[in-house]
Amino acid sequence: MANHKDAAKRAGQAIKRRARNRADRTRMRNQIAALRTSLTGKDGDAQQSDFREAVSVIQKLAAKGVIHRNQAARRVKRLAAAVKKAQ
Numbered sequence: 001m002a003n004h005k006d007a008a009k010r011a012g013q014a015i016k017r018r019a020r021n022r023a024d025r026t027r028m029r030n031q032i033a034a035l036r037t038s039l040t041g042k043d044g045d046a047q048q049s050d051f052r053e054a055v056s057v058i059q060k061l062a063a064k065g066v067i068h069r070n071q072a073a074r075r076v077k078r079l080a081a082a083v084k085k086a087q
Contacts, residue, residue, distance in 0.1 A: 021066050028067075031057045033081060039086040051083050 002008035031054040038050045055076050062072035 005057060024061055024064070024066050028054075028057050028061055031073070032079065036082070039082060044087055046082055047086060054079060 001063050031050075033048040035054045038047050047055070056068070058072045058075050061067045062069045
């Protein structure tokens with residue numbers, strides 16, 4: 001536990017940031033899962049819209065620093081390949 005006032009503040013900030021990052025990563029994973037399920041059944045327009053939403057979420061998280069930019073690029077690349085293969 002923190003022994004100083006500033007250390008206690010930093011600990012509280014870390015807890016808030018961790019919760020926010022976890023929620024953002026969950027949102028990203030849910031978007032990717034939704035895209036993967038849409039690749040099996042929906043038409044091309046729905047797949048493209050799901051792809052755009054997933055890429056948007058991934059790039060926002062990379063810009064915020066929640067995930068590394070190379071990880072974001074890798075995820076987008078793999079999703080784009082999956083969408084292309086499905087069509």
